Structure formats: C-alpha cells, structure tokens
Amino acid sequence: MTQDDGELDSLVRKRIRALRVAQGWSLEELATRARVSQSTLSRIENGRRRLALDQLVTLARALDTSLDQLVETASDDVIVSPMIDTAHGLMRWPIRSDPGLSVVRQRMTEPPPDNPARMRAHPGHEWLVVLSGTAVLLLGHRRLRVETNQAAEFPTMLPHAIGADGGPCEILGIFDRDARRGHQRDSRRAGGERESDGSST
Numbered sequence: 001m002t003q004d005d006g007e008l009d010s011l012v013r014k015r016i017r018a019l020r021v022a023q024g025w026s027l028e029e030l031a032t033r034a035r036v037s038q039s040t041l042s043r044i045e046n047g048r049r050r051l052a053l054d055q056l057v058t059l060a061r062a063l064d065t066s067l068d069q070l071v072e073t074a075s076d077d078v079i080v081s082p083m084i085d086t087a088h089g090l091m092r093w094p095i096r097s098d099p100g101l102s103v104v105r106q107r108m109t110e111p112p113p114d115n116p117a118r119m120r121a122h123p124g125h126e127w128l129v130v131l132s133g134t135a136v137l138l139l140g141h142r143r144l145r146v147e148t149n150q151a152a153e154f155p156t157m158l159p160h161a162i163g164a165d166g167g168p169c170e171i172l173g174i175f176d177r178d179a180r181r182g183h184q185r186d187s188r189r190a191g192g193e194r195e196s197d198g199s200s201t
Contacts, residue, residue: 009051012071017045019063034062100177105131107170112138112163119159122182126175127153128162133169137162156182 020030027045031038036055043049044059060070082091082105089108095101113119119138128135129151137144137152138161145165146152154160156179162171 008071008073010047011073012051012056013045013047015070016059016063019065020045023063030059030062034058102175102180104173104175105170106173107168108135108162108164109168110163111165112136112161116159119161120156120182121159122156122179124156124176124179124182125153126156126160126173126179127151128171128173131170131172133167134165135162135169135171136165 020027023030025033027038027041031041034041034055035058040049040055041059044051044055056070057067060067063070080093080096082093084091089106091105093103095103128146130146130148132148134148135146137146138159139152139154140158140160144152
C-alpha cells in the first residue's frame with residue numbers, strides 16, 4: 001500500500017465515524033442499519049480491519065451518502081478566484097462539485113425597468129441573497145422588496161428583473177446551468193446589455 005493509499009484509508013475511516021457521530025448514532029445503531037456486527041464496525045473505524053468494497057457500499061448507503069462521496073479526496077485547488085467582468089460589475093465563480101451551478105456577485109445602481117417588455121423569462125432556477133442595500137425583484141406581476149440578508153428563490157420561466165431601490169445594492173446569486181445560459185443569451189440579444197442595467201438578474 002502506498003502512502004497515498006494509506007492516507008485515503010485513514011480518511012475514509014475517519015469519515016465513517018464522523019458521519020455516524022453527526023447522525024447521533026451509536027456503533028450499535030449504525031451496525032444495525034448497515035447489517036454488520038458492532039465489533040466489525042468498530043474495527044473498521046479503528047483501522048483494525050481491512051476496508052472491503054462491499055462493506056463500504058453498504059456503509060455509504062446506511063449513512064445516506066454515496067461511495068464516491070465517502071472516498072473522495074480533497075482537491076489541491078481549494079481556493080478559487082473569480083472571473084471578473086468590470087464592464088458590468090460582475091464577479092463569477094464556478095462550483096467544481098456541480099459544474100452546472102455558478103455563483104455571481106453583482107453591484108446594482110439602477111432601478112428595475114419600467115417597461116415589462118424588458119423582463120426576461122427562460123428555463124432554469126435562480127437563488128439570490130442581498131448582501132447590502134435593498135433590491136426590487138419584479139416577478140411576473142409582483143413587485144417584491146428584498147432587504148439586506150433576505151434571499152429570493154424562483155424559477156426563471158417567470159418573467160423577472162431586478163434592480164436597486166433607493167441606492168446601490170449588492171447581490172449574490174446562484175444560477176443553475178439553464179438560468180446562466182438564459183441570461184447569457186439575453187445579454188447577447190440585447191447587444192451587450194447585462195444584469196447591471198436592471199434588465200434581469
């Protein structure tokens with residue numbers, strides 16, 4: 001066994017114990033759920049029994065996780081720098097564990113559009129939180145004030161737009177793949193108009 005194998009072995013054992021403790025389960029409770037003996041589970045956690053693939057699969061299922069998550073190792077690239085779009089006041093971060101999601105931070109100074117034709121609708125789902133200031137979210141026929149530390153979540157098939165209310169505001173949004181693509185298409189169609197003009201999030 002190589003050093004890396006030994007480190008992974010130790011990590012998996014610690015992870016099994018940590019997940020069990022987080023659930024508030026005793027050795028006996030997890031052993032019952034995983035249909036292994038309590039002594040076997042104790043030896044697995046303490047490194048006195050070899051890790052067998054079939055037991056790992058059973059333990060992962062009992063712990064309500066997947067085998068992949070049980071054995072995954074930390075990436076060397078823990079810190080991620082944003083991609084910056086200074087022209088539109090945007091910072092965007094990818095989420096490595098789910099490439100379909102991206103995080104966007106944006107400062108807005110303009111109110112949402114008065115013209116309903118400038119509201120956007122496209123496939124996807126969006127979640128946002130206001131970091132500072134107050135935002136106005138136009139959603140279908142509703143006009144919603146979103147204060148600092150309040151969040152909003154909605155399907156982007158509803159016509160929507162967002163802007164600042166009474167001064168600059170800053171938001172942090174999480175877009176799924178469809179929502180991100182929809183906003184990119186809207187931006188291209190508008191000839192470069194982006195979220196910062198209040199036309200959409």
